[in-house]
Every structure is written in C-alpha cells, then in structure tokens.
Amino acid sequence: MARLPYWRLSGFYLFYFALLGATAPFLGLYFEHLGFSPARIGELVAIPMLMRCIAPNLWGWLGDVTGQRLRIVRLGALCTLLSFGLILVDKSYAWLALVMALHAFFWHAVLPQFEVITLAHLHGQAARYSQIRLWGSIGFILAVVGLGLAFERLGLDVYPAVVLLIMAGIVTSSLWVPNAEPVQQAEAAGQGGFLRQLWRPGVLAFYLCVGLMQLSHGPYYTFLSIHLEALGYTRTTIGLLWALGVVAEILLFLVMVRLLERYSLRQVLAASFLLAALRWLLLGNLADHLLVLVIAQVMHAATFGSFHAAAIHFVQRSFGHRQQGQGQALYATLAGVGGALGALYSGYAWNSLGPAWTFTIASLAALAAAVIIAARMRDQPT
Template sequence: MSAVAGSPLPYWRLSGFYFAYFALLGGVAPFLSLYFESLGFEPARIGELVAIPMLMRCVAPNLWGWLGDATGQRLLIVRVGALLTALTFAGIFWRQDYWWLAAIMALHSFFWHAVLPQFEAITLAHLGSQSSRYSQLRLWGSVGFILTVVLLGLLLQREGMGVYPMAMLGIMLLISLCSALVPSPPQHVAATQEHADGFLQRLWRPGVPAFFLCVALMQLSHGPYYTFLSIHLEALGYGRGLIGALWALGVVAEIVLFLVMRRVLAVFSLRRLLVASFLIASLRWLLLGTLADYLSVLIFAQVLHAATFGAFHVAAIHFVQQRFGEKYQGQGQALYATLAGVGGALGALYSGYVWQELGPALTFAVAAASAFSAALILALRLREDD
C-alpha cells in the first residue's frame, strides 16, 4: 500500500517502466561505442558522439523538472518524452555520417532525459512514507539492463552490429508503452514547513552543493567505463558474448544489493554509503585500467558495480528526497540528473582524447583520481547524520 490510505501501490506497472527504461541503457552503455566503431569512427569521434546524450542531460532535465513541478503534469511529460524519444531516434535509419548521427544523438536524448527524473518523482509520490522500498522497484530496471546486455550481446555476435539500431528502437517503443500503463500518483497533503523555503534555499543548505559536485565527479569517473570498456575488453581478446556477460555480472551484483538495500539504509548513514561508494569506485577503475587482462580481477571489478552504481544511486535518490521534499522533488531529481550529465559528458570527452593519445591505464587512472577526490570532499563537507 502507498502512504495514502486506500491507494494501492502499482508495483508491477512502476517496476515495468524501470525494466524497459534501463533495458535501453543496457543497449546503450556496452554497445553504442561498438556501433560507432563499426561505422569506422576513431576513438575521439566516438567519445564525442557518446558525450552528446550526456550533454543533453545538462540541459533537458532542468527544463522538464521545472515544468513538471510548475504544472504537476509529470506523468504527461514522461509519456510525451518517451514517445518522442523513439520517433526522433528513428532518423538514424536515414543516414550514418558524423554530423547526422550527432544531431540524432542530441535530439532523441533531449526527450529521453526528460523521462527518468520525472518518473523518480512519480515513484516517490506513490511510495509516500514507504520510500525505503524504492530499491525494490528499481531493481527491475537492473533486470531489464541485464537481460538486454546478455541477449543483445548474443544477437550482435551472431548478426553483427547492423541490427543494433532496430533493437534500440524496439526498446524505446516499449518504454512508451509502459509509460502509458502507469497511473497518476496520489496527491499527498504536504506539511506547512514543506513550503517554508524555496528551491534555491534548499539547494544552498550545508552539504548540498558538495553532494551535487560529487555527483558530477562520480559520473566523470564512469566516462571510460561506459565509453570504452567494451572496446578495451575486445582489444584484450574477450568475445562479445563474454563482454555482455561481464556487463551483466555487474548488474547482477547491483540487483543483489537492491534486494538488501532497505536493511542497509537502516544501518548506515547516507554519508557513509556515499563516501564508501566513491572509495570503491576509485579501486574499481584502477583494476580495470591495469589488470583487466586477468579474468578473475575483471570479475571482481564488475562485482564492485554494486557499490559504484547501486549503493551510490539509491543513497543519492534518498539524499535528494530528504533535501528537496515533495514540492521540489522534480527539480531536485532533475538537478541530480543534470550534474550526472555534466560529469558523464566530460568523462566521455576526456576519455576519448586521453584513450587515443595515452591508452587505457592512464585514462582509468584519471577516473580513479576523480572518484577519490569526491570521497574526500563528501567526508569533509557532509555531517555524519546526513
């Protein structure tokens, strides 16, 4: 049941949307760079093309977040954004030159990044006082990711990269269908203090600016992982089927964490979870950059995804919920997505240039330094009760 009496939680419809949305990410993260490589683009151009959707995360979420909070029509924004994501992506079948692909990446991602921050606010509204159950819904996104990584990896190994755009379009249409099935959230009665201060006042509360800076640093540190891991592993001699399985392994670890996250949140403060996530991320990038040719080390590094994405994301979602309340939840989640986009775009860009000139080890070393810096910032700037 949701927090509003008599209003049942639409568990499977909310979970279904997460399943479809992150199934798309499961097609993008491991394989988009391979698709661009199959078209003949060099690493710097691949980094630029992968960075464009992340740059859209710097613009789109804040616009849609403000609109969602101002109008209250978050679900409509999700549905329109999902449909236009698919329609604009379909232009990829017309041409595949660099500038056309850059335009397609920019246009479809402008609508794609309208979707998730608003849906996070919708989910939290459905959960009400049971927000600790968030991870039980979100884990189905990880299931969607893992199935796409495994099945699409096998499909691409058998049929080649030419089928990739059609598979992506099919998943986008599934997101649109799932968004149509999600009901509007219940209207909660907000406490008086909820409206005592505005969005900007909440943004400048102690520790909040440091948190958002570190969100950007976390995604910057993921730049070489999301942009070049598959290419890196192919160069080391791993087959595409195994590469897909290794991506999936990381998400399996993430799912296991989501299953127990409610208990983890009851034991550890958000500050401790965030700092630990960054420290583990730093270790993970060092391992991937220097020892990925050892399968046992690679497996261990992928298991650490439970912390570097799973624990970090859930802790971050709860941090934003606590700091911005229901009234400003759309803008708070949008700013989280935006800063993640800034970091992700910079991560993709720097990794493209550094990878081409200096190779994988130094590229991942920069990522490790970024994550470690964020751990220090949060350790110094967040209070223990955060």
C-alpha cells in the same frame, strides 16, 4: 504495499534500463563498427550526456509547475522513439550528432519525472525504492546478455532496429502507469524555495560529488567494451560481464533498506566513491586477468547500486514537495555534465595516454568525491 502499483512501476523501469543496457555496452562498439575514431566516439557518446545539462531542468521545472509529470513521461518516451528513428536516414558524423542530441533531449525528460512519481506512490517509504528499481537492473541484464549473443551472430548492423524496439517498449509501459503526486510534508514546507534548500549544509557538496562520480564513469561507459574486445574477449563474454555487474547491483538493492537503516547516507556515499576509485584502477591495469575483471564488475554494486539508491534518497529528503522535480532534474543534470566530461576526456586520452592512465584519471575523480563528501556532508538519520 497493497495499493502500490508495483508491477506497473517495475515494468517501466525494466524497459527504460533495458535501453541503457543496449547503449552503455554497445553504442561505442556500434560507432567503432561504423568506422569512427576514439575521439569522434567520445564526442558522440558525450552529446546525450550534455543534453542532461538542459533537458532535465526544463522538464523538471515544467513538471513542478504544471503537475503533469506522467504526461511529460509519456510525451518524452514517444518523442525519444520518433527522434531516434532518424538514425535510419543517414550514418554521417553530423547526422548522428543531431540524432544523439535530439533523442536525448526527450529521453532525459523521462526518468527524473518518473522518479518523482515512483516516490509519490511509495508514500514516504523511500527506502523501499530499491525493491522497484531492481527491475530496471533486470531489464539491463536481459538487454546486455541477449544483445551480446545477438550481435555475436548477426553483427552490429541490426543495432538501430533493436534500440527502436526497446524504445517502443518504454512507450507502451508508460501508458500502463497510474499517476501520483508527492504530498506536502511538514518538515519540507518550512524549508523555503528551491535555491534556499540547495544552499543547506551538504547539498551543494553532494551535487558536486554526483558530477565527479559520473565523470569517473566516462571511460567505463564509453570504452570498456572496446577495451575488453581489444584484450580478446568475445561480445558474448563482454555482455555477460556487464550483466554480472548488474546482478551484483540487484543483490545490493535487495538489502539496501537494511543498509540505509544501519548506516548514514554520508557513510554509504563515501564507501561508494572509495570502491569506485579502486574499481577503475583494476579495470585500467588488470582487465586481462578474468578473475580481477569479475571482481571489478561485482564492485558495480557500490559504484552504481548503493550510490544511486542513496543519492535518490538524499534528493528526496533534501527538497520540499514542490521542488522534487527540480531536485531530481539537477541530479540528472550534474550527472550529465560529469558523464559528458568523462566521455570527452576519455575519448581524447584513450589513444594518447592509453587505457591505464585514462582509468587512473577516473580513479582520482572518484577519490576526490570521497574526500569532499566525508568533509562537507553531515550524517543524517535515514
């Protein structure tokens, strides 16, 4: 790793996922603070996820055609900052919906292209991706813990300013990253075009399961903080609980290389889905017990950590060098479709069915993904 720009790549991930740490636990709380109902909150949270159906594929195609991935990352980061700044103008539902859609269109241009750049810097050592990506988890932890304390003392009115500050950090860190393009590999060159590679055994099943996994996360990302606050937990405690999940994720990333050496991608993904199914049942039914809640948050190591690392590895192995951007973009798109559907259904179900049944539906989605991946994906050496 002597020539790997480790800290430059890691710094970008730190700021990028600090933004996720500012939105995943607190965006729903902020919209509730503004007086919106659960249904409207679900719709507003779903809009950025719906943009993942459009933006990653457009930007991914552009990155593959032009090869200007780093310019796309930098432009996307800057436009994300400028468009989210419009939130300072008005707080009506229609205006916030516009802000959510506009900033997400550019935000979702960034990560898929940056993943390709990172993997290109790794020169085929994709299993070491986790050692860089763990700094994104550290950024998430710093955000959820720091902002939990800040919002406890200052209230949620400062939320937009804090998010804009983190976005400025993403822009700055993107200017520090050197460019790299994936090299053509012999085994990928004969695989044909993007659609032909997509139809290879297990690839479509994998993408379907990506959508189901993100659908199952709908209640978690949209309503967990609201759910815990209703159960009597403070915002500081909520931030610490979110951070605990990401600490577990970091520890998983540290051993992910060895896990991928010992187990197939199919086994890692199936285990991630099964643990997700159990986790949602615990959060929906037993979150009032702190010990159970702690155990459920530790399971984030599987429901995000091992799943995401294995998924990125699978996409990198499944597509040729000229389809890497489109492969990563399709991953982001299916995640966006699933996440949007999850946010929408949880928004409509939260009051009518209650938290327990809302999380039970999420559990069934994750269980379905486990069955599909076990039945349709072939074991591959990693």
